[in-house]
Amino acid sequence: MKPGSSLMDRFNGWFVEPIYKLKELPEGDGGFLAMSAALFLCERYYRALTDSLSGKRDDETFKIAAAKDFGLSLDDFKSFWIVYRNGIQHQGTPKKYIDKKNKIKYFFSTSDAFNEIPEIYKINAYKREVRLNVWKFADFIINKYKTNPDVFLKAVSGAFPEVKEIKDVK
Numbered sequence: 733m734k735p736g737s738s739l740m741d742r743f744n745g746w747f748v749e750p751i752y753k754l755k756e757l758p759e760g761d762g763g764f765l766a767m768s769a770a771l772f773l774c775e776r777y778y779r780a781l782t783d784s785l786s787g788k789r790d791d792e793t794f795k796i797a798a799a800k801d802f803g804l805s806l807d808d809f810k811s812f813w814i815v816y817r818n819g820i821q822h823q824g825t826p827k828k829y830i831d832k833k834n835k836i837k838y839f840f841s842t843s844d845a846f847n848e849i850p851e852i853y854k855i856n857a858y859k860r861e862v863r864l865n866v867w868k869f870a871d872f873i874i875n876k877y878k879t880n881p882d883v884f885l886k887a888v889s890g891a892f893p894e895v896k897e898i899k900d901v902k
Contacts, residue, residue, distance in 0.1 A: 739885070742892040743877060747773060751870050763842065763866045764820055770870035771817045774798065777876050780887035802849050811838050812850040815862045826862075838862055848872035 737745070751769055754762025778794035778801075779785045787793060792806075799809035811829065815838050819827030826840035841853070841861040848868035853861040877884045 739888050766870050767866045768820045770873045774873045776887050781883050808852045812862050815840050
């Protein structure tokens, strides 16, 4: 990144362009890595939106805002978050999740036919698929940053430091 680059240039260079580059891989092989970036951008965006950037791990303020924006119930958003975010960020792949209280098993399913908003698809009384198009989701989150300048500034200022040239000092 060039010294003096704007915050948007840094955002594009560090996140947007790499995500789009991953899309070029055959058979969708870059999908989970792109999803990983989109998920941490998602959390950062909604934490900035709710002024909870320095909130504690169990602070659900950003999840409530994200669920509302996605048009999901909080429980459905949490199931998506556990399956995709916790799975990908901790294990490198979405995970199976069992809601012990309701005895429901959640699985992931990705396809180009799905939408950018997670869909909780009921297979039967005890099984659900969390369906998602990872590329549309990444675009959806990137667009949030690009169309909400106030939230963008809150989310990235201080987090996207300027790259400076190091001059030879002897």
